[in-house]
Amino acid sequence: MKRTQSGMTLIAFIIVLGVVGLFAYxxxxxxPMYSEYYSVKQALKGLQAxxxxANRDPGKIQDLFFRRLYIxxxxxxKPENVKIKRIDRGWQMDVDYEVRKPIIGxxxxxxxFSASENLLNQGAGGE
Incomplete structure (x- = not known):
């Protein structure tokens, strides 16, 4: 009786290892790109709270935003990626930016990435 072996060959194992390594890379x-985007969203939520x-000037709002991002x-x-425009009861802050990372060659x-938040006065001291 002859037994046949089953399993992966060394070449197949190296190919699978290479594909897994590429996906990991x-x-x-x-x-990190998506982690940074999450930080932008959190900074906008923090500003909104x-x-x-809504009573601050755009320069001060932008300064507060970049302080939160610095942390x-x-x-x-960058400052050129941030747009602040007046809306009815406050400001609308839009952040549109692009991240380019080299992969291979x-x-x-x-x-x-794009994030937006309406910055309105909240709570009893609001309006």
């Missing part, structure tokens, strides 16, 4: 490039934010080590958002991964 791309993941290491993508996770700030008392009297989170977010470095891809001339291949890059590009993330385009």
């Amino acid at each position: 791309v993941g290491m490039k993508l996770i 700030e008392p009297g934010i 989170s080590y977010a470095e891809n958002v 001339n291949l890059d991964v590009v993330g385009k």
